[in-house]
Amino acid sequence: MPSNAGTTRLVIVESPAKAKTISGYLGPGYVVEASFGHVRDLPRNAADVPAKYKGEPWARLGVDVDNGFHALYVVSADRRQQISKLVKLAKEVDEIFLATDEDREGEAIAWHLVETLKPKVPVKRMVFHEITKPAIQAAVANPREIDRDLVDAQEARRILDRLYGYEVSPVLWKKVMPKLSAGRVQSVATRIVVERERQRMAFRTAEYWDILATLAVAKPGEGPRTFNATLVALNGDRIATGKDFEPTTGRVRAGAGVVHLDEGGARGLAARLADRPFTVTRVEEKPYRRRPYAPFITSTLQQEAARKLRFSSQQTMRTAQRLYENGYITYMRTDSVNLSETAIAAARRQIVELYGERSVPPEPRRYTGKVKNAQEAHEAIRPAGDNFRTPGDVAKELSGEEFKLYELIWRRTIASQMTDAVGSSVSVRIRAVSSAQEEADFGATGKTITDPGFLRAYVESSDDENAEAEDAERRLPTLVKDQPLTADELAAQGHHTQPPSRYTEASLVKALEELGIGRPSTYASIMQTIQDRGYVVKRGQAMIPTFLAFAVIGLMERHYPRLIDYDFTASMENELDEIAGGDHAAVDFLTSFYFGSANGTGDQAIAHAGGLKKLVTENLSEIDARSVNSILLHTDDEGREVVVRVGRYGPYLQRALPGGEQPAPAAEGEEGGAQGDRAPIPEGLAPDELTPEKVHELFLGGGGERKLGDDPSTGEPILLKSGRFGPYVASGERKSSLLRSQSPDDLTLDQALRLLSLPRLVGVAPDGGEVFANNGRYGPYVKRGDEFRSLDSEDKMFTVTLDEALALLAAPKTRQRRAAAPPLREMGVDPLTEKPLVIKDGRFGPYVTDGEFNASLRRAQTPEALTLEEASEMLAEKRAKGPAPKKKATKKAAPAKKTTAAKKTTAAAKKTTAAKKAPAKKAAPRKATATPNE
Numbered sequence: 001m002p003s004n005a006g007t008t009r010l011v012i013v014e015s016p017a018k019a020k021t022i023s024g025y026l027g028p029g030y031v032v033e034a035s036f037g038h039v040r041d042l043p044r045n046a047a048d049v050p051a052k053y054k055g056e057p058w059a060r061l062g063v064d065v066d067n068g069f070h071a072l073y074v075v076s077a078d079r080r081q082q083i084s085k086l087v088k089l090a091k092e093v094d095e096i097f098l099a100t101d102e103d104r105e106g107e108a109i110a111w112h113l114v115e116t117l118k119p120k121v122p123v124k125r126m127v128f129h130e131i132t133k134p135a136i137q138a139a140v141a142n143p144r145e146i147d148r149d150l151v152d153a154q155e156a157r158r159i160l161d162r163l164y165g166y167e168v169s170p171v172l173w174k175k176v177m178p179k180l181s182a183g184r185v186q187s188v189a190t191r192i193v194v195e196r197e198r199q200r201m202a203f204r205t206a207e208y209w210d211i212l213a214t215l216a217v218a219k220p221g222e223g224p225r226t227f228n229a230t231l232v233a234l235n236g237d238r239i240a241t242g243k244d245f246e247p248t249t250g251r252v253r254a255g256a257g258v259v260h261l262d263e264g265g266a267r268g269l270a271a272r273l274a275d276r277p278f279t280v281t282r283v284e285e286k287p288y289r290r291r292p293y294a295p296f297i298t299s300t301l302q303q304e305a306a307r308k309l310r311f312s313s314q315q316t317m318r319t320a321q322r323l324y325e326n327g328y329i330t331y332m333r334t335d336s337v338n339l340s341e342t343a344i345a346a347a348r349r350q351i352v353e354l355y356g357e358r359s360v361p362p363e364p365r366r367y368t369g370k371v372k373n374a375q376e377a378h379e380a381i382r383p384a385g386d387n388f389r390t391p392g393d394v395a396k397e398l399s400g401e402e403f404k405l406y407e408l409i410w411r412r413t414i415a416s417q418m419t420d421a422v423g424s425s426v427s428v429r430i431r432a433v434s435s436a437q438e439e440a441d442f443g444a445t446g447k448t449i450t451d452p453g454f455l456r457a458y459v460e461s462s463d464d465e466n467a468e469a470e471d472a473e474r475r476l477p478t479l480v481k482d483q484p485l486t487a488d489e490l491a492a493q494g495h496h497t498q499p500p501s502r503y504t505e506a507s508l509v510k511a512l513e514e515l516g517i518g519r520p521s522t523y524a525s526i527m528q529t530i531q532d533r534g535y536v537v538k539r540g541q542a543m544i545p546t547f548l549a550f551a552v553i554g555l556m557e558r559h560y561p562r563l564i565d566y567d568f569t570a571s572m573e574n575e576l577d578e579i580a581g582g583d584h585a586a587v588d589f590l591t592s593f594y595f596g597s598a599n600g601t602g603d604q605a606i607a608h609a610g611g612l613k614k615l616v617t618e619n620l621s622e623i624d625a626r627s628v629n630s631i632l633l634h635t636d637d638e639g640r641e642v643v644v645r646v647g648r649y650g651p652y653l654q655r656a657l658p659g660g661e662q663p664a665p666a667a668e669g670e671e672g673g674a675q676g677d678r679a680p681i682p683e684g685l686a687p688d689e690l691t692p693e694k695v696h697e698l699f700l701g702g703g704g705e706r707k708l709g710d711d712p713s714t715g716e717p718i719l720l721k722s723g724r725f726g727p728y729v730a731s732g733e734r735k736s737s738l739l740r741s742q743s744p745d746d747l748t749l750d751q752a753l754r755l756l757s758l759p760r761l762v763g764v765a766p767d768g769g770e771v772f773a774n775n776g777r778y779g780p781y782v783k784r785g786d787e788f789r790s791l792d793s794e795d796k797m798f799t800v801t802l803d804e805a806l807a808l809l810a811a812p813k814t815r816q817r818r819a820a821a822p823p824l825r826e827m828g829v830d831p832l833t834e835k836p837l838v839i840k841d842g843r844f845g846p847y848v849t850d851g852e853f854n855a856s857l858r859r860a861q862t863p864e865a866l867t868l869e870e871a872s873e874m875l876a877e878k879r880a881k882g883p884a885p886k887k888k889a890t891k892k893a894a895p896a897k898k899t900t901a902a903k904k905t906t907a908a909a910k911k912t913t914a915a916k917k918a919p920a921k922k923a924a925p926r927k928a929t930a931t932p933n934e
Contacts, residue, residue: 010093011126012086012113014100015869016831017325018131022099025133026140031089035100036082036832040073040112042162048074061166063159065613069590071159075116078832078876083116090119097143102127102378103333104154104580105521111151130330130384153580156589160184160572163594167616168563175625176551177648181533185518187556188569189526190535192511193503194545194553200688201633203499204250208240209266213442214489215278215430217477226488227476229430229442234259234269236439242497250497266492272434278442278485282429288447290421290470292454294337294367295380295413298520299513301332304412306506306541307461309404313505313524318867319405320381328394328402329384329409333520336378337367339416343379346388347417354390354414355456361419382413415458421471423449428479432487446476463507499688502542516570532858544686547631547644547651555628559619563612634692642695644681653679653690653698709749711756718752720744729755739775739794754798759783763802771805773797784809824863830872837871839863853878 011032013019023032042062043049049059053072056064064070075083090096096119100106107125114123124143128135161184168182211231231239240258245251252260261269296304301320305311311319320332339347344364351360367380383389383406391407398406430442449455455471503511505527512518518526530536535549556564572593578584596611629646633653636642640656655677679698681690706720711731718731727744728737729752736755738744759774762782771784773791780791782805789808791797823838824846830837835850839857846863847856848871855874857866 007095008093009095009097010086010089011097011099014106014109015321015325017322021131021325021327022136025131025136031093033086033089034082035086035109035113036079038076038105038109038112039079039083039116040075042071042158043074050074061162063162065163065594068587069159069594071155073112073115076876078873078879082832086113087117090117090121093121095121096123097126097140098123098146099126099128099139101331101333102129103331103521104150104157107147107150108154108158111146111148114146129379131325131327132385134386135384149582150580152586153576156579156586157576159590160576160593163590163612164563167612168560171616171620171623172552172555174620175555175623175628176646177548180548180552182552182556182563183529184563184569184572185512185522185526186529186533186535187552187564188517188566189508189512190530190545190549191553191556191564192508193530193536193543194549196500196503197545197550197687199247200499200502201690202248203688204246204248205499206242206245206250206252206497207262207494208242208245208497209261209263209492209494210239210241211266211270211273211440211442212491212493213273213278213430213487214491215442215444215485216488217479217483217485224475224477227444227446229428229444231269231440232429232443233441234261234438242495245497247497247499263492263494266494269434269438269440270490270492272436272438273432273440273487273490276432276434276487278430278432278487280428280479280481280483280485281431281441282427283479283481284427286425286427288421288423288425288449290453290455292365292415292418292420293412293458293460294369295339295382295416296409297335297337297369297380298333299335299509299523301381301409302509302523303506304408304461305405306504307463308408310541311401311405312865313509313527315401315865316405317524318869319401323398323402323406323409324384327384328389328398328406330379330382332381334378334381335369335520337369337380338378339367339382339413340379342386343382343413344417346386347382347414350388350390351414351418355418359418359453359456361417365417367416380413381409383410388413411458415454418454418457419451421449421453421455422451423447423473426476426479428476430485444476446474448473448475463501463504463510502544504541504543506541508543515566516573517566519573539684539686547646547681547687550631550644550687551629551646554631555623558628559623560615563615631687633690633695636692636696642692644687644690651681653681653695655699706744708747708752711753718749718756720747720752731756737775741794758797760797762800762805765802765806771802771809773800773805782808789813825866827866827868827871830875831868832872832876837868837875839866839871848874850875 007029009030011019011022011026011030012035013022013032014035014037016034016036019032019034023030026032043059046054046060049062049072053059058064058066059072062072064072096117098110098113100109100113110125123146125146126139126143128139164184165182168187169180172180172182213229213231214226215229216226233239237257237259240252240256240260244253244256244258244260246253252258294300298317302311302313302316305316306313309316317332320329323329324332348360348364388410391403391410394406395403424447426446426448428444428446430444432440432442434440449471452471459469459471501507508527509523512523512526530549531538534546535552536543536545538544553564562568575584575589579586579589592611594611594613596614631644631646633642633644636655642653642655644651645654677699679695681698685694708718708720708729710717714732716732718729720727720729727747728735729747730736731752734756736758738747738755742751759772762771762773764770765784769784771782773780773782773796775781775794775797778790780794780797781788782791782800783789784805787809789805789811791800791808823840825839827837827839827848829835830850833850835852837848837850839846839848842854842856845856847854848866849855853875855871855878857863861870
């Protein structure tokens with residue numbers, strides 16, 4: 001698109017990929033540059049706070065709560081170089097177009113750019129929903145002003161999340177564990193997962209039986225000769241199914257009025273029905289019709305990508321971002337199911353081309369969203385352009401992930417404008433009278449699809465992997481009332497009730513959406529945050545809460561229930577939407593939430609309680625750290641309470657001491673004084689798997705004490721125990737850790753005696769020095785005085801001879817330098833520094849490096865899935881903190897042992913140094929852990 005003669009325009013977008021695509025659609029006179037996302041933010045820590053504000057009481061928050069909640073914004077260290085470039089470009093052009101995304105985040109980035117660049121030339125806001133040439137040209141021709149209401153809503157959300165995180169997180173540090181975080185949406189999402197796990201822990205399974213009959217028609221007409229039917233009633237009373245049982249007791253619900261068959265009852269009834277005649281008593285046929293699904297919005301795209309492609313929410317959004325920036329799909333953060341007239345026309349044309357005119361309904365389909373406050377002016381997620389490209393058209397241009405997601409979006413969009421799937425469904429009842437004159441009713445259902453309609457293009461998946469697909473047919477023979485049937489087989493079949501399924505990322509996003517919590521731009525970050533914080537781990541697709549999450553949610557439920565209330569959190573979203581619509585003032589909203597006000601417009605339960613600030617400070621002394629960090633499991637057969645305690649080294653089991661004595665109370669944050677039996681919880685064990693049987697097993701085999709036998713030489717018992725550093729054996733004063741090759745589950749008495757023989761005296765050297773064999777931190781070794789040499793196997797500790805040991809000790813020490821291991825993955829060039837990035841395997845796990853700075857991968861990240869953008873951002877954060885301070889070289893001490901006086905002097909010096917450091921540490925602003933939206 002040609003620019004006005006002699007006019008130069010600067011177009012600023014968020015990402016280099018977006019800039020590259022857009023620059024191809026603009027003619028000479030346009031300079032397209034990226035901001036690399038947000039350019040300013042609240043200070044992340046005390047080091048980010050400018051010197052002139054460090055003494056302010058609100059500096060730790062980054063928000064002046066006493067002066068209209070004025071936010072202190074600082075330019076991110078990793079953005080300073082790019083900002084300098086943009087400032088220089090802004091001075092060289094005649095106009096600036098801010099082409100950031102058209103949502104609250106994009107609007108805020110545009111506003112921050114104006115505030116940071118302070119341009120002297122006209123600034124215009126340029127918006128579009130897809131990156132195609134016509135859309136970009138239309139956006140340039142129809143600019144608008146920055147929408148301050150949208151900016152205010154984003155800023156209010158940012159400040160709200162900062163206040164919530166920085167005021168509530170310190171409570172968790174003091175009462176649960178350091179470095180934890182709370183977040184307005186993150187904590188609610190964690191609560192949802194914890195509540196589901198509690199339901200699973202309380203669940204008691206029940207067994208019930210029925211009969212599956214294979215029935216046959218005498219003279220088959222249309223359809224199959226045989227079909228299956230299930231026993232549904234006996235003597236007029238319904239047969240019990242899974243829904244008839246109480247989940248916490250496993251008993252039939254009171255007043256259910258059902259027949260509960262056990263195995264003997266089902267098998268006996270099947271025997272009494274053998275060779276008895278069966279008769280059709282009822283046939284009901286109804287038309288079947290299924291409308292197509294609405295086009296994708298952000299949440300439904302994440303759900304279906306998880307079900308069909310096994311993508312995480314983050315993976316889905318990263319891939320969709322690339323598709324959007326390269327012009328393949330429309331904007332992917334939306335809660336609107338609308339399609340433009342252009343898109344509807346494109347879809348209908350393509351349906352005719354691919355499936356024929358009969359697949360297009362007479363009138364275009366229009367959908368109404370169910371999401372609260374959906375921005376209906378936006379479009380659903382669809383293929384970009386006025387003529388959709390088929391998956392075959394783009395297959396060679398896209399990566400594997402991109403192609404799969406594009407095909408999913410294309411199919412869903414096309415299907416949304418196709419005809420209904422139609423057919424018929426039939427329900428049949430069959431009766432047989434047993435030899436004992438019992439009336440047994442069986443039921444069967446069938447479905448036939450005569451015109452699949454939209455199902456040709458797309459079939460939605462279900463969170464229930466056992467659910468029948470919507471395009472599946474169940475054909476029955478043509479049956480009429482009073483028709484006789486014969487039973488080819490009668491099989492009694494048992495069932496067990498199942499606990500509620502764990503959430504997946506897909507179903508958790510769906511739950512949040514139904515509750516009105518979170519928005520399209522936040523779902524993926526919420527899923528990632530609760531995993532990064534250690535509150536949730538994934539096993540396959542299932543999301544399992546950790547006991548740390550139980551402790552955090554337990555504290556919040558007992559002391560700050562409103563802060564994790566679903567309705568309260570949703571009301572916050574609604575008020576933010578009102579701010580975005582210009583119907584509410586951000587300052588009034590924040591004032592009511594933080595300080596409280598009887599007449600405030602914020603949540604009244606918080607306002608009348610005096611606001612968030614008063615809530616978290618006044619109740620702090622009432623929170624008992626030991627109680628918060630104890631999760632009761634059950635009471636064992638001896639009347640002892642079995643609890644999970646969340647300790648600094650991880651969760652562990654504990655039960656009261658024999659005789660009912662309770663462990664002595666611990667100091668705040670400590671793990672306790674005199675303790676009862678303990679047992680470690682194996683890594684990877686889910687909370688609902690800690691059944692009484694499993695707990696008993698852990699105390700016997702891997703946690704508490706287990707007697708292996710008696711030492712034949714001393715008569716003392718030999719016990720297998722578990723300590724902070726793993727399992728060990730003990731007898732009297734002797735202790736020895738298990739070897740790496742040994743398991744506590746199958747340790748024998750002989751093996752324990754061998755371990756307790758360590759350190760083993762191998763013999764005495766000619767010079768009188770004793771030679772020992774032992775096991776150490778770095779494996780087995782032999783020792784004489786201060787000389788050590790490694791042994792090549794653990795067995796050698798028990799078999800090495802004196803001559804072999806002396807030969808080893810006489811040999812010079814050798815230290816072979818290991819060759820550097822190859823990188824796990826080469827990622828490409830960092831877009832910020834242009835340095836090559838690689839992922840390596842380090843002592844503490846995989847990390848990404850540019851050769852100068854290193855960043856460890858987070859808990860939920862893997863070397864295979866980490867993207868270049870994520871790696872660049874992680875290293876940028878490290879770069880912003882600067883290089884780690886070098887440790888001062890310590891003077892090598894003389895080999896002689898320290899005297900008591902020297903020890904006292906050293907201790908005094910340390911005490912003096914600590915005292916000098918204390919005031920500075922006290923005065924420094926508190927560092928708060930980031931919340932999910934930070």
